[in-house]
Amino acid sequence: MRVASRIEKLKPYLFVEINKKIAEKRAKGEEIVSFAIGDPDIPTPSRLLEKLCETAQDPANHRYPESEGLPELCQAIAKWYKQRFDVSLDPATEVLPLIGAKEGIGHIAFCFINPGDTALVPDPAYPVYSIGTQLAGGRAYYLTLRQENGFLPDLKSIRDYILKKARVLWLNYPNNPTGAVAELDFFNTVVDFAKKNDILVCHDGPYTEVAFDGYQPVSFMQAEGARDIGVEFHSLSKSYNMTGWRIGMVVGNAKAVGALRTLKSNLDSGIPQAIQYMAIEALTGPQDCISEHNSVYQRRRDLIVEVLSNIGLEVAVPKAGLYIWARVPEGYNSVDFTADLLDQVGVAVTPGVGYGRSGEGYVRLSLTIPDAALVKGLSRLSGWRNTRRLTPKR
Ligand SMILES: Cc1ncc(COP(=O)(O)O)c(C=O)c1O
Helix, strand or coil: CCCCHHHHCCCCCHHHHHHHHHHHHHHCCCCCEECCCCCCCCCCCHHHHHHHHHHHCCHHHHCCCCCCCCHHHHHHHHHHHHHHHCCCCCCCCCEEEECCHHHHHHHHHHHHCCCCCEEEEEECCCCHHHHHHHHCCCEEEEEECCHHHCCCCCHHHCCHHHHHHEEEEEEECCCCCCCCCCCHHHHHHHHHHHHHHCCEEEEECCCCCCECCCCCCCCHHHCCCHHHHEEEEEECCCCCCCHHHCCEEEEECHHHHHHHHHHHHHHCCCCCHHHHHHHHHHHHCCCHHHHHHHHHHHHHHHHHHHHHHHCCCEECCCCECCEEEEECCCCCCHHHHHHHHHHHHCEECEEHHHHCHHHCCEEEEECCCCHHHHHHHHHHHHCCCCCCCCCCCC
């Protein structure tokens, strides 16, 4: 039996490796506190679970769903975009439910990348943008996100010969892993850039609802002309603590949404309908759970930032998203530092280099750690000692 080279070329998915290392330590009896994975620890709101139980009883929801989603769900998504961002969408042509944003992000490459084409992919970034590109036979051209530019890509620096081959531009704000945010003026320049170069913008925005200190992230779809040239992936995973239920959406340009709908109708049979009803309930019901969750994350953010600063790490305080992006101390790289934390104090974080070469020099800590583990993790972090600090010469 021979595995296809496209699979052989894939490296193990980042979190699989991290989980493996943590599992090995735990198997040896070590207790590890993990800040490594961005998966909300707070349960799905009970009214959504009630809707799931109620609709699961209906035999109409036991059969194959349509892969393009219930019309009521498409309408609920359009209504939510209108209420939240004042963006009007046609539910029939500009909205498509997904089996989680990750599924759509991976699959859209097959709609817009021919073998040999290029996708412009931020570095560091959520790994699926480049993995989808690679599986479709394309190449990622990496756009370095620098701290001094607020972790926004410098679109002007891309050479013409790259632009000629580029079909897709990936963006993600509020950003995983850097915690950076983008404002509307940046998205307006992205629209001009994409129109000029005939590139599809795929903005990934699953963290727009996780924000702190009263800050309200914008949607790429609010930019003037965004729907002419772009789509936005979104998700119920982080907004409503629904990572385990697998439901998200893509909205925007009808041709791009239609292409993904065609691909999906040939590959999958949709999202279980009871879960689609949960999503309708989430999007159209009271939204209090969002500010409740955000106040928990904000409290955790402040505690983590304080402890990391105390042990000598440079940390920006994120306005949104689920992550703290901290510079590793001098003398370490991100993998060394991650290993040192694991060995010295039994704390797991994610090495920045796992998100791309430009993530070197940073580690990521997630705010989705339960409070009891957080207290333990912070006390352990406070006890970490920098054994590589160079002692000044006399
Ligand atoms: C930037 C980004 N996009 C997409 C996803 C996946 O979202 P979903 O659970 O809807 O597949 C994640 C998950 O961590 C993410 O960080």
